[in-house]
Amino acid sequence: MVALFIKLILAHLIGDFLIHPQKWVKHKNKYKQNSKYLYLHILIHALALAIILLFDTTYWLGFLIIIISHYLIDLTKIHLRTKKNNRWLFALDQLAHLLVIGVVVNIYEPYLSLIYNVNYSKLLLLLTSLIAVTSMSSIVMKTLISKWKIEDKGDKEDSLEDAGAYIGMLERLFVFLFILMGFMEGVGFLLAAKSIFRFGDLSRAKDRKLTEYVLIGTLISFGLAMVIGLIYNYVTVTI
Template sequence: MIVLQLVLAHLLGDFILQPTQWVEKRRKKGKGLVFRVYHVLVHMILVALLTGFSVDTLWMIPVIGASHFGIDFLKDRFYSKKRAVALFLLDQLAHLMVIAAVVYGDGVNFSNIELSLESIYALAIGLLLATYVSSVLIRMVLNSVLNELTDSKMDESMRKAGLIIGMLERVFVFAFVVLNYWQGIGFLLAAKSIFRFGDLSQKDHRIKTEYVLIGTLLSFGLAMLSGGLYNWIT
């Protein structure tokens, strides 16, 4: 159970309770330290709350806080738009490795973890991965692959609409995978193709077509991975 508690605390702290302004200001000299400390404090509070302030796990709070500060410092120090996706993946991997090390140090045997009473944690983690975490990753991939989409060809309303549609479709795909209703994914993809790709048939819509196609494939793929992970855990 402690594994899921720590992972849930990480996802909430990194993707739900971290405003975009914090991420941007962390990379600036001077104020960066302050917002990095804010971010770490949020993580430490979440760990304390989700573990119930247990005396046996209190030592994890400063360890996770200190490691999170160091990992984020390195990520911000070497950040660039070209390296955004790679740094994001390495950053998340490093945080998860710290959580694994902390849990291992607490004497938990990963092969014998009982998850029957912790399905709510697994569900929360799966949904967060399918929605917010996937949104961040998809946005970075699209920005790095299709830089021209940042100009007037892709207005702000289209980006916001795509964000909402993407989250909703990933929730549906996640549910279909959990329910083992794979036909539903096919129907959803077909429906999106009819409504979304039908308006992008002209030659001057090539960029938007690539944007929608790459975003759709990433969205469906990440949602299926999240659903598969939930099924594996439970």
């Protein structure tokens, strides 16, 4: 099962990323189903898939499912694409391709029956922890530090929209992952790395307010992620 899945993923990566110039993407977005590069793209996928499967005719049904679905998914994407939804469409496009690959793998090596053996308590605990370490922690942090009003208009003009929130979520996810892996050194490395990146902001501060504000936010963020990670590790042993 794993070997077949890896082969199909490799073929997908070759066709969708390795041999997929930006020139082709722009041409497809402009001419849609009339673009010659859309069909060349599908041909590349077919060749990559056939070669990696060693032209084994046993997989003819899976081959057809992947190639036809890839064409339909890509065609749908280029017709729905706008500047505003480009990122979401890219994510949904890749997810759709992965789902098709999962279906094909299940046709030849059924694995969906394994779902019945999944420990749903652990799965629900993981989902709960991920929500807690991202969305919930962001709201908790915002509430805790809302008593301080720190504004740096100069930096705000140069900052990416919502960048701070995304950085906070990513850093907590990394800390949570390090805790699950028992890799405490990673938490220290991440904290040190963030301190280095924020050194410029802190050195430009005219007083200690910004420094203290950043330190409080960082420590709360790391603390929440560590507590949630430790709770997850403790509870997962008991279920």
